[in-house]
Amino acid sequence: MEKATITFIGAGNMARSLIGGLLSSGIRGKNIRAFDPDPEALKSALSLGPISIYDDSQSAADGADVIVLAVKPQVVREACESIRTCAINQDTVVVTIAAGITTAFIKEQLQENCKIIRCMPNTPALVGWGASGLFTNSKMDDEEKNIVDSIFAAVGATFWMDTEEDIDIVTALSGSGPAYFFFFMECLVDTACQLGLSKETAMALTKQTAAGAGHMVLEENIDIGDLRSAVTSPGGTTEKAIEVLLESGFRESITLALKAAHSRALQLSNNSHSAQ
Template sequence: MMQSIVFIGGGNMTTSLISGLRHAGWSGDAITVVDHNADKRERLSEQYGVQTVAQAESSHLRAADAVVLAVKPQVMAETARALAPVFEDARPLILSIAAGIPLSALRRWLGADFAYVRCMPNTPSLLGVGATGLYADEVATTEQRQLADDIMATAGINAWVDDESLIDAVIATSGSGPAYFFAFMEAMIAGARDLGLDETAARELVLQTALGAARMATESGDDPATLRAKVTSKGGTTAAALNHFEAGDLDKLVAGAMHAASDRASELARDLSDG
């Protein structure tokens, strides 16, 4: 029997996950979206054939195997507290994809006797090429972990961590990571312009190079260090550029940036939890 899923919130990430689930063969009848916005409900219903409702009712939640909390972190406390009395005796798996909300806060707002999985997807998930970090609490069964994995795998690849505190490391790595690469692309485009290329040529060359490098890293079977060595001739142009990066201590700069992101994630989690 197809397991049923209720999404609380019908935004971009919900749309991405539903698209992936439907392509994976999930029945539209097994998916319900709860959202106050009538336009979102109509779009999701027409495009993906899922069930949509304006308010969560006990009948929807009682029948669900999994409930995905997909609202903005700033309204999670209000949403969870409103849902708590609606669950009645239902105890579905609860997946949270809200950044910065620790499970301790969800237990306080929603209830302590649920199985929880905290998920941290990133923005490329909207294209089905995302990276998601997941943490399951001790209540979640093997079957519930598999259900969470099946749901989130429709958006890309999954990586499980065995300590919730490591979600901050996931945020600093894959959650914020796309922006690091975008910033590097910006810098390369600016460098290409400074060398005399026009904007169009600079942009096209940089973006295609980034795409090609990513595909080589994911499809060649070699790790990035090996790939770097293969394209770096001693005394050549690539070596000259890499030596410049090394002189500027690129490794230390990147590590420092990621630590800053992780520390900020911890601060925001405390603020959101207290709020």
């Protein structure tokens, strides 16, 4: 890992959080390269540490061990075209983080026998609390997989999937997931304000409660349902609230929402297939 050269094609928010994570985990800046057509994005990437920045993607990608395609889905084709003729060989590992872009699409675009990993990170990676799902169907050794794992482990937790279809579920669950929690928190704040708390206090209490619940789930080796039961005393306030949530179809709404996000993820992946 220490010696591998990692190139980021695209130096936007996600690439910068990964670069920051790599630098904090002790990877030397000279092993990290970045290209972005936006000089401001490159400047921000450079402010993270002494990495190498490039004003053309071919030079950035030339000879890299790992190339991370950190661009929006609609420019993945263009990004692949720009590095196709550089020294990508069968040992190069290409990682795509673009939503809905399949490994087959990347293979087709690069027209090379390189190794491809598809990853779905999420926004908490920006603060070191990401959850990333990863998948590969390319033959690669443990060391190569470990290098890519370390890139995403530097900004959170990593989970390897058995099939590429699983990545569409990851997209609906943890990719979109932060927004579900934010939405739930928005609803709590709004209602607490209606009941009479100031917005500032409602917000502070909601944030701390969400963070506290998250920490309990991660730190205590207890089933989530059991944690909920533990704070739901018979005849108490929590029981009343949960009763209303269940009666008003909360569980069904969550199921419908997650299934809708999954269908959309499938649709995007299929579009990337048919774009070949």
